[in-house]
Amino acid sequence: MGPVDHGDRTELKSGADSTLNEDEALALLQRRDLSCEVIGRITKSSAAMKSRKVQLAVAQHPKTPRHVSLPLLRHLFTFELMQVTLNPVALADIKKAAEDALLHRLETISLGERVALALRSSGNVAGELLFDSELRVLQAALENPRLTEAGVVKVLLSPGASALLVQVVCEHPRWSLRKDVRIALLRSQNTPVARAAEFARTLAAGLVAEILESSNLREDVKALVQGKIEGHAR
Secondary structure (H helix, E strand, O other), rough: OOOOOOOOOOOOOOOOOOOOOOHHHHHOOOOOOHHHHHHHHHOOEHHOOOHHHHHHHHHOOOOOOHHHHHHHHHOOOOHHHHHHHHOOOOOOHHHHHHHHHHHHHOOOOOHHHHHHHHHHHHHHHHHHHHHHHHHHHHHHOOOOOOOOOHHHHHHHOOOOOOOOHHHHHHHHHOOOOOOHHHHHOOOOOEEEEEHHHHHOOOOOHHHHHHHHHHOOOOHHHHHHHHHHHHHHHO
């Protein structure tokens, strides 16, 4: 097969015994306009494809055919999958497949890996890690810059939200100030009465009444919250 023009015109040799090395393959894969044909030649290079860096680069390249990239995802390590999910040039369906693969691994990876993922991963993965039972994981997820207010609210309103998560969010210097988060906390049975009363006083009385009507707070806690609000208003 003929040479490929990418500055130094690296020549890709045909067949499974191609001698294309890691550096040559990675240099080619940096090009976003690389053709499917050239990517196919790279994948036939046994020497190049032994490299995990090359496997990762092929899997997330926007021109890689899906029948090539999807099987490669299954062989990537946890943090390699995370790189795919955060790659701005990777195709949306490939990023989604990588994210799904990552979510399926959360129950089997170590605490240290979960903490690192919680802090650095996509917002969806960070949100899923808010269901974790370890305090360090929850704290890290809440510091993830990609985690959204909607993501926090969704978890707080879900049946799987733990008392530990509610406590951590109640005390968080950023999330506990968000209006929609406070509303979600007022709907949670695990929110301490003092914090519930504090949050309620920052909201309109009519809104609080509506929230408490459908809240999962215990009835005695609802009454205490309502009493504290009325006492504060007098």
